[in-house]
Amino acid sequence: MILSFKYLRLLPVVIISVVFLLSGCGDTPMPKPRGYFRIDLPEREYRSFDSTYPYAFEYPVYAKIIPDNNALNEPYWINIDYPRFKGRIHFSYKAVDNDLSQFTEDAHSLAMKHIPKASAIEEIRVDNQAAGVHGLLYDIEGSEAASAYQFFLTDSTKHFVRGALYFNVLPNNDSLLPVIDFIKVDILYMLETFRWKD
Numbered sequence: 001m002i003l004s005f006k007y008l009r010l011l012p013v014v015i016i017s018v019v020f021l022l023s024g025c026g027d028t029p030m031p032k033p034r035g036y037f038r039i040d041l042p043e044r045e046y047r048s049f050d051s052t053y054p055y056a057f058e059y060p061v062y063a064k065i066i067p068d069n070n071a072l073n074e075p076y077w078i079n080i081d082y083p084r085f086k087g088r089i090h091f092s093y094k095a096v097d098n099d100l101s102q103f104t105e106d107a108h109s110l111a112m113k114h115i116p117k118a119s120a121i122e123e124i125r126v127d128n129q130a131a132g133v134h135g136l137l138y139d140i141e142g143s144e145a146a147s148a149y150q151f152f153l154t155d156s157t158k159h160f161v162r163g164a165l166y167f168n169v170l171p172n173n174d175s176l177l178p179v180i181d182f183i184k185v186d187i188l189y190m191l192e193t194f195r196w197k198d
Helices: 002-027 100-112 173-193
Strands: 046-049 055-060 064-067 078-082 087-095 120-128 133-141 147-154 159-167
Antiparallel strands (some): 147 159
16 A cells, blocks of 8 residues: 555656656657749840741740751741740741641640640630731640640631740649749740731
8 A cells, every 4th residue: 555655646747747748749840841942033025036937026035046956847947945944935837738727736636635644724815816816825734744835826828836835854833833934924925926927
């Protein structure tokens, strides 16, 4: 009986110790959630691309236009490079010769190839009656989609242009989202200022 009374006197000390131990578990260091580097975006400024090509538009001063050397027989294909973001808009041109429906179907098929990795694909109509520029912009959402934006433009009789935005990095549009949103504004401006030259 004396032994059990001795242990009973220690019971409050044991209870208090257990309470302190359990309350201290809440301060256990936890790993920080994964973050992404801060991306500093440049000030928007545009210049004119008006050359011997059958089209003209305004593009950002922080981008470079380079002829597409991989398209040997296509003199009007260009790449609009964003070196700072490792991004590129592939820009291809075709003269229409009773094959417009084939070109538009090909553009649609290439955009729809992203369906397995996309969470949504929104089609945005481009319609500039004054410049004779019509087409579609495909806004492709999804963290693993290879291309975030694709588009095609035509005058319905002579000209057809297709564009697609790609990045030279592993697809992770969650981390690229600020850059994608930034370039989207540039693409919309390029499409707004786009015109055909005859």
